[in-house]
Amino acid sequence: MTAALRAQGLGKKYGRRWALTDCTLDLPAGRVVGLVGPNGAGKSTLLNLAVGMLTPTSGSIEVLDAPAGGPQLAKIGFVAQDTPTYSRLSVADHLKLGAHLNPGWDDSLAQARIQRLGLDPKQRAGRLSGGQRAQLALTLGVAKRPELLILDEPVAALDPLARREFLQDLMEAVTEQELSVVLSSHLVSDVERSCDYLVVLVDSRVQISGDIETLLATHYRLVGPRRDEKSMPQNQYVISASHTDRQSTFLIRTDEPVLDPAWSVSQLTLEDVVLAYMGRSASTKPKSNDRPVLEVQR
Ligand SMILES: Nc1ncnc2c1ncn2[C@@H]1O[C@H](COP(=O)(O)OP(=O)(O)OP(=O)(O)O)[C@@H](O)[C@H]1O
Numbered sequence: 494m495t496a497a498l499r500a501q502g503l504g505k506k507y508g509r510r511w512a513l514t515d516c517t518l519d520l521p522a523g524r525v526v527g528l529v530g531p532n533g534a535g536k537s538t539l540l541n542l543a544v545g546m547l548t549p550t551s552g553s554i555e556v557l558d559a560p561a562g563g564p565q566l567a568k569i570g571f572v573a574q575d576t577p578t579y580s581r582l583s584v585a586d587h588l589k590l591g592a593h594l595n596p597g598w599d600d601s602l603a604q605a606r607i608q609r610l611g612l613d614p615k616q617r618a619g620r621l622s623g624g625q626r627a628q629l630a631l632t633l634g635v636a637k638r639p640e641l642l643i644l645d646e647p648v649a650a651l652d653p654l655a656r657r658e659f660l661q662d663l664m665e666a667v668t669e670q671e672l673s674v675v676l677s678s679h680l681v682s683d684v685e686r687s688c689d690y691l692v693v694l695v696d697s698r699v700q701i702s703g704d705i706e707t708l709l710a711t712h713y714r715l716v717g718p719r720r721d722e723k724s725m726p727q728n729q730y731v732i733s734a735s736h737t738d739r740q741s742t743f744l745i746r747t748d749e750p751v752l753d754p755a756w757s758v759s760q761l762t763l764e765d766v767v768l769a770y771m772g773r774s775a776s777t778k779p780k781s782n783d784r785p786v787l788e789v790q791r
């Protein structure tokens with residue numbers, strides 16, 4: 494099966510500091526993958542490795558079943574975090590450049606998008622607002638008609654309405670064009686709205702990666718009489734625990750039903766899941782009954 498992105502033991506060091514460590518991922522094609530994590534977690538580093546703008550310090554990375562960079566780039570649309578545009582070129586010049594550089598360029602899509610956004614084709618990119626520049630960069634990425642669209646915080650500069658419309662466009666493109674998307678975001682609500690696959694990256698390590706429906710179906714909050722984490726069953730992987738004098742609350746992952754009647758059991762929201770994993774320190778030493786930090790679920 495085609496993988497949008499496959500990383501094996503991938504690591505990247507800037508100087509003496511690891512920005513990404515031992516990253517093993519297998520992101521299926523045809524999905525919208527949300528990559529979330531706190532500032533400095535390594536999200537941009539991973540995406541820049543995927544488009545060959547950085548080379549790995551260790552391990553390997555493939556996109557669309559071939560090594561990152563090189564000829565694969567023709568099949569990838571990439572919008573970097575700072576939505577790069579040429580400040581002296583007009584909006585129309587950017588579209589001409591896009592058409593010149595990309596054999597699969599869809600000019601009617603690009604023109605329609607620019608018109609719908611109300612961007613003046615004669616306006617220089619340097620005179621656009623931050624959000625308008627982001628929209629121009631996104632238009633270039635989408636009109637290339639890529640097989641894989643990689644977006645580094647694509648909607649951060651957009652107003653809420655523009656954000657919603659962009660994410661809707663994206664989901665339509667995924668179903669119509671067999672497009673795969675990997676997007677990083679700080680906004681769990683955007684991920685919830687547009688993504689069907691989640692990767693949480695914390696302190697340069699992947700904490701969880703999986704199909705969102707499966708993740709929601711296998712994570713629970715347990716509330717009950719105070720109990721030590723060490724006494725939890727082997728098949729219940731504790732992600733976080735908090736205690737009062739008499740009561741314990743655990744967020745757990747398990748593939749099996751929770752049958753212990755002592756617990757009041759509730760389902761987690763995606764935000765609960767993301768925050769639980771983001772709250773974990775990647776440097777926390779695994780305990781003997783811990784399952785691996787990374788688990789790919791489909
Ligand atoms: N060019 C660079 N030189 C040195 N260190 C870098 C460089 N780029 C990133 N880093 C460091 O690598 C780590 C990961 O950075 P990265 O930009 O990948 O994180 P991020 O998850 O995208 O963060 P954010 O959400 O703030 O954009 C950070 O500690 C950052 O300071």
